[in-house]
Amino acid sequence: MSLSRRQFIGIGGAAVAAAAAAPGLRLVELANARSPEEAATSLQRWGLLIDISKCNDCDVCVTACSTENGWYGHNRPATDPQWIRKVTLKDNQTGYVESLPVLCQHCEEPPCVDVCPTGASFKRADGIVLVDKHICIGCRYCMMACPYKARSFVHEDTTNQKPYAPRGKGTVESCTLCVHRVDAGRIPACVEACNKDGHQAMAFGDLNDKTSEISKRLASAPSTQLRPDLNLNTGVRYQGI
Amino acid sequence: MAHIHYRQLEGRAPGFYAVLGALGALILIGLAAALYMEHNGHWVTGMSNQVVWGTPHVFAVFLIVAASGALNVASIASVFGRQLYKPLSRLSGLLALTLLAGGLAVLVLDLGRPDRLTVAMTYYNFKSIFAWNIFLYTGFFAVVAVYLWMMMERRMSDYSKPVGMFAFIWRLTLTTGTGSIFGFLVAREAYDTAVMAPMFIIMSFAYGLAIFILVLMAAMRGSGRELGDVVFGRLRNLLGVFVAAVLYFVAVYHLTNLYITQRHGIEGFILLHGGQFTTMFWLGQIVLGGVIPLVILFSGLGKSRAMVALAAVLVILGGLAQMYVTIIGGQAYPMPLFPGKTVVASSFFDGQIATYTPSLPEVALGVGGFALALALAAFALKVLPFLPQSLSDADADPHHEAAAKKQASAA
Numbered sequence: 164m165s166l167s168r169r170q171f172i173g174i175g176g177a178a179v180a181a182a183a184a185a186p187g188l189r190l191v192e193l194a195n196a197r198s199p200e201e202a203a204t205s206l207q208r209w210g211l212l213i214d215i216s217k218c219n220d221c222d223v224c225v226t227a228c229s230t231e232n233g234w235y236g237h238n239r240p241a242t243d244p245q246w247i248r249k250v251t252l253k254d255n256q257t258g259y260v261e262s263l264p265v266l267c268q269h270c271e272e273p274p275c276v277d278v279c280p281t282g283a284s285f286k287r288a289d290g291i292v293l294v295d296k297h298i299c300i301g302c303r304y305c306m307m308a309c310p311y312k313a314r315s316f317v318h319e320d321t322t323n324q325k326p327y328a329p330r331g332k333g334t335v336e337s338c339t340l341c342v343h344r345v346d347a348g349r350i351p352a353c354v355e356a357c358n359k360d361g362h363q364a365m366a367f368g369d370l371n372d373k374t375s376e377i378s379k380r381l382a383s384a385p386s387t388q389l390r391p392d393l394n395l396n397t398g399v400r401y402q403g404i
Numbered sequence: 405m406a407h408i409h410y411r412q413l414e415g416r417a418p419g420f421y422a423v424l425g426a427l428g429a430l431i432l433i434g435l436a437a438a439l440y441m442e443h444n445g446h447w448v449t450g451m452s453n454q455v456v457w458g459t460p461h462v463f464a465v466f467l468i469v470a471a472s473g474a475l476n477v478a479s480i481a482s483v484f485g486r487q488l489y490k491p492l493s494r495l496s497g498l499l500a501l502t503l504l505a506g507g508l509a510v511l512v513l514d515l516g517r518p519d520r521l522t523v524a525m526t527y528y529n530f531k532s533i534f535a536w537n538i539f540l541y542t543g544f545f546a547v548v549a550v551y552l553w554m555m556m557e558r559r560m561s562d563y564s565k566p567v568g569m570f571a572f573i574w575r576l577t578l579t580t581g582t583g584s585i586f587g588f589l590v591a592r593e594a595y596d597t598a599v600m601a602p603m604f605i606i607m608s609f610a611y612g613l614a615i616f617i618l619v620l621m622a623a624m625r626g627s628g629r630e631l632g633d634v635v636f637g638r639l640r641n642l643l644g645v646f647v648a649a650v651l652y653f654v655a656v657y658h659l660t661n662l663y664i665t666q667r668h669g670i671e672g673f674i675l676l677h678g679g680q681f682t683t684m685f686w687l688g689q690i691v692l693g694g695v696i697p698l699v700i701l702f703s704g705l706g707k708s709r710a711m712v713a714l715a716a717v718l719v720i721l722g723g724l725a726q727m728y729v730t731i732i733g734g735q736a737y738p739m740p741l742f743p744g745k746t747v748v749a750s751s752f753f754d755g756q757i758a759t760y761t762p763s764l765p766e767v768a769l770g771v772g773g774f775a776l777a778l779a780l781a782a783f784a785l786k787v788l789p790f791l792p793q794s795l796s797d798a799d800a801d802p803h804h805e806a807a808a809k810k811q812a813s814a815a
Contacts, residue, residue: 301516
C-alpha cells in the first residue's frame with residue numbers, strides 16, 4: 164500500500180501535533196507539583212524543634228540521616244563525616260545529664276556562608292543552608308567559621324551516593340535538612356525516624372507559619388538556640404536544655 | 405650618593421647549580437606529596453574534621469606573611485626616603501614575589517579540589533575575606549612587578565616613589581586581610597580579635613626581614629660581593645626592633661584573653677597544659693623565636709655575622725612555631741558549644757582536645773613551598789640584575805667614616 168500525498172500529510176501532521184502536545188501534557192502534570200522557585204521562597208522559614216526532655220539515649224535520628232543521605236564512616240572517627248551526632252552533656256554545677264542531637268543549625272546569618280570565597284556555601288530563601296558541591300573548592304574555611312562544628316570534609320572516596328544527596332571527596336558537606344524531601348512536601352528523615360520510634364522529640368515545620376505545629380510548640384514553652392550570644396537566629400531550636 | 409651598579413650572578417659556579425638542584429628536588433617531593441594527598445583524600449594527613457587546617461597552612465600563611473614583610477626594605481627606601489636601603493630594594497621586591505608564589509602554591513595544592521582553581525577565580529562571594537585575599541594576592545603580584553619595573557628601568561625611576569607608596573599600602577592591606585582570616589572568626593576563642601591584623605603585620609616585618617637578611621648574606625657571599633657593616637648593622641638592628649614588637653603584640657593578645665574569664669580555657673591550654681602547643685609556644689615561639697634572637701641582636705654577640713644569621717634562622721623557626729600555635733593550637737581547643745556544661749559523650753569529639761600530628765606529606769608540601777620561593781629567587785638573581793655589585797660601606801653610604809677616610813687617603 165502506498166500513501167497518497169494527502170494521507171501522508173494527514174498522518175505526519177497528527178504525529179507532529181502529538182509530539183508537540185506530549186510535553187505540554189507532561190507540563191500540566193509538573194505544574195501541579197511545586198516548582199523549584201516555589202519550593203524556596205522566603206514565605207517559608209523551615210525549622211526544627213528538638214525537645215530534649217523527650218530525647219532518649221538512642222541514635223535513630225543519626226542512623227536515619229546516614230541511611231537517607233548515604234554518608235558513612237570508614238572506621239576512622241577523626242576523619243569520618245557526621246551530618247548529625249548525639250551529644251551527652253553534664254551540667255558543671257548541678258551534675259544534671261542530658262542527651263541531644265546536634266546538626267547544622269540553619270542560621271539566618273550563617274558564618275559559613277559569610278566566609279565561603281566562592282559562594283558554594285549558601286542559604287536558600289526558605290532558610291536551608293547548603294553546600295553547592297560543584298563550586299566548593301575544599302578550602303574548609305566554613306568549617307573554621309561554623310560555631311556548631313556542623314560540617315564535615317569528605318576525606319576519602321565516596322561510593323553508593325544517593326542521586327539527591329551528591330557527595331564528593333575534597334568538598335565539604337553537612338545536614339541539608341533533607342532538602343530533597345522538604346521540596347517534595349515530606350519531613351526530614353531524622354524527624355520521621357524519631358516520631359516513628361514514638362519519642363516525638365523532633366518537630367519540623369515552617370517557622371513563619373504561626374499555625375504550624377512547630378510554631379505553636381515554640382510559642383507555648385520556653386526554648387533556646389545553641390550559642391544564642393552569637394545572634395545567628397538559628398532555624399534549629401531546643402527545648403529543655 | 406654614588407651610582408648603584410646591579411649585576412646578575414655570573415659564571416657557572418657549581419655551588420649555585422647544586423643549590424638549585426637541591427631546591428628542585430624539594431619542589432618535586434612537595435609536588436609528589438600533594439599528589440599523594442589529593443589522590444587518597446586528606447585522611448592520609450594529620451588533618452581531620454577537628455583540625456581542618458594543618459601543617460600546609462602553617463607554611464603557607466607563614467610564607468604569605470613573610471612575602472609582604474620582605475617588601476619592607478624597598479618601602480623604607482622609596483616611601484620613607486632612606487637612601488641606604490635603596491640598593492636592597494630590587495632584592496626586596498623579588499623576594500616578596502617569590503615568597504608569595506611559594507605560599508600560594510602550598511595553599512592551593514592543599515585544597516580539597518585544587519583542580520577547581522578556576523572556580524575560585526570566577527565565582528566570588530565578596531563578604532568572604534578569602535575572596536578579598538584572592539584579589540589582594542594576585543594584585544600584589546601585579547603591583548610589585550610594576551614597582552620592580554619602575555626601580556629597574558631608569559627612565560621610569562621617577563615613578564618609583566608613588567608606585568612604592570601604593571605597593572606599601574597594598575601590602576599593609578594584604579597582611580590585614582591575612583590576619584583577618586583569623587580575626588574575623590567568631591566561632592573559636594583563639595581568634596575573634598581585631599589584634600590579629602596588626603599582629604600579623606608586625607610578624608610580617610620580622611619574618612620577611614629575617615628571610616631577606618639570610619638570602620642577602622648568601623647571595624652576596626656566594627657571588628663574592630662585599631656586604632659592609634653599615635648596611636648589615638642597620639638590617640640587624642631593624643630585625644631586633646621587629647622581633648621585640650612581635651613579642652609586644654603577643655603579650656597584649658594573651659593579656660587581653662587572660663582578663664576575659666570566658667577565655668581562660670583556651671589561655672590555660674596554650675600557656676600551661678596544652679602539651680605540644682604549650683611547648684611550641686614557650687620554647688619555639690617565645691624563647692627560640694623571640695628571646696634568643698633579641699639577646700643576639702642587641703648584645704655584643706650581634707657583632708658576629710654568623711650569630712646574626714643564627715638569629716635570623718631562629719626568627720624564621722619561631723615564626724613557624726607561632727603559626728603552628730595560632731593555626732593548629734587554636735583549632736585543637738574545642739569550641740564552646742555548651743557553656744557551663746561538660747560533654748560526657750560525643751561521637752564527633754565535642755568538648756575534647758583534638759589530637760594532631762603533622763604527617764610527612766604535609767611537611768613535604770610545606771617545605772616544597774619554601775624551596776619554590778628560594779628557587780625562583782635564585783633563578784631570577786641569575787638572569788636579571790637584582791643584586792648590587794657592592795654593598796661595601798663606601799658604596800652604601802658615602803658620608804660614612806670609611807668613605808671619608810678613603811677620600812682622605814686618596815687626597
